[in-house]
Amino acid sequence: MEELERGPVRHLIDPMDLSVEEVEELLNVAQDIINNKDKYREACKYKKLATLFYEPSTRTRLSFESAMMELGGNVLGFSSAQSSSVSKGESVEDTVRVVGQFADIIAMRHPNEGAPKLASMYSPVPIINAGDGGHNHPTQTLTDLLTIFSEKKKLDNFTIGLCGDLKFGRTVHSLIKALSRYEGVKFVLISPKELKVPGYIITEVLEPSGLSYKEVTSLEEALPELDVLYMTRVQKERFFNEADYIRLKDTYILDKKKLDNAKEDMIILHPLPRVNEIAADVDSDPRACYFKQVLYGKYIRMALILKLLGVDVK
Numbered sequence: 001m002e003e004l005e006r007g008p009v010r011h012l013i014d015p016m017d018l019s020v021e022e023v024e025e026l027l028n029v030a031q032d033i034i035n036n037k038d039k040y041r042e043a044c045k046y047k048k049l050a051t052l053f054y055e056p057s058t059r060t061r062l063s064f065e066s067a068m069m070e071l072g073g074n075v076l077g078f079s080s081a082q083s084s085s086v087s088k089g090e091s092v093e094d095t096v097r098v099v100g101q102f103a104d105i106i107a108m109r110h111p112n113e114g115a116p117k118l119a120s121m122y123s124p125v126p127i128i129n130a131g132d133g134g135h136n137h138p139t140q141t142l143t144d145l146l147t148i149f150s151e152k153k154k155l156d157n158f159t160i161g162l163c164g165d166l167k168f169g170r171t172v173h174s175l176i177k178a179l180s181r182y183e184g185v186k187f188v189l190i191s192p193k194e195l196k197v198p199g200y201i202i203t204e205v206l207e208p209s210g211l212s213y214k215e216v217t218s219l220e221e222a223l224p225e226l227d228v229l230y231m232t233r234v235q236k237e238r239f240f241n242e243a244d245y246i247r248l249k250d251t252y253i254l255d256k257k258k259l260d261n262a263k264e265d266m267i268i269l270h271p272l273p274r275v276n277e278i279a280a281d282v283d284s285d286p287r288a289c290y291f292k293q294v295l296y297g298k299y300i301r302m303a304l305i306l307k308l309l310g311v312d313v314k
């Protein structure tokens with residue numbers, strides 16, 4: 001009989017669930033994993049990760065699964081609601097109460113904002129929010145922080161341009177929250193007026209932080225001052241009206257020519273998938289970091305799994 005009583009369970013639902021010190025600890029563990037992979041090969045032997053994905057994913061689900069495998073653990077789960085009893089009407093609450101008997105930790109993606117939070121109230125094991133609607137994507141944020149930290153050697157005193165769909169892009173909301181805790185970060189929010197960041201990001205995150213921010217519409221004008229450019233796709237699946245999506249989807253297309261006006265050491269990030277917003281001719285530019293970013297995502301998820309399972313690797 002598996003043990004039914006467990007200690008206090010720690011979840012990751014919002015990027016702010018982790019203190020700045022805990023983020024630093026995760027970044028350090030991820031870098032140690034990168035440098036000492038063998039040390040971690042059996043760290044999660046006999047442990048199981050369940051990936052409950054009610055929404056499509058390539059990177060997040062597979063990087064979680066790959067992360068657990070590289071730690072010596074096993075994975076189970078579903079990649080669409082249709083292939084589980086959710087299609088018969090089973091609630092999120094019941095699903096995690098059940099899966100929590102089979103797995104030691106759960107990564108959940110759901111189209112409804114707040115669904116992973118609700119799950120965490122019923123789950124006997126840690127829940128990781130792998131993206132909830134247009135709300136948050138905290139493990140993408142950890143990925144982004146590890147990428148910036150590894151490439152720029154700091155998380156403070158730089159200017160970041162976030163470009164594209166700032167309204168529906170959950171990775172943008174989570175990243176702004178996380179970066180709002182570091183000194184001297186300047187935000188340039190580049191979007192058409194229809195896709196500006198939600199008001200709460202301005203009033204509850206940026207204004208209280210005291211950090212510099214501005215909302216602009218021109219990528220070309222913003223480029224010269226940026227140290228980090230974070231491109232995003234227009235989130236087709238969150239639009240109510242297809243005509244609006246078609247009108248806005250190609251507002252920003254970064255190509256090699258535009259990069260002539262960017263700093264030599266600027267880095268280009270994108271949570272991916274991309275559609276048209278970064279032309280293929282940018283991929284070979286040394287500033288393009290978005291495929292490297294995917295790999296950082298696996299290492300930071302390894303570090304997170306270890307932390308939430310309470311596994312300490314010496």
Ligand code: CP
Pocket residue numbers: 056057058059060061131140271272273
């Ligand atoms: N960045 C990201 O969340 O990608 P997927 O939707 O493929 O998981």
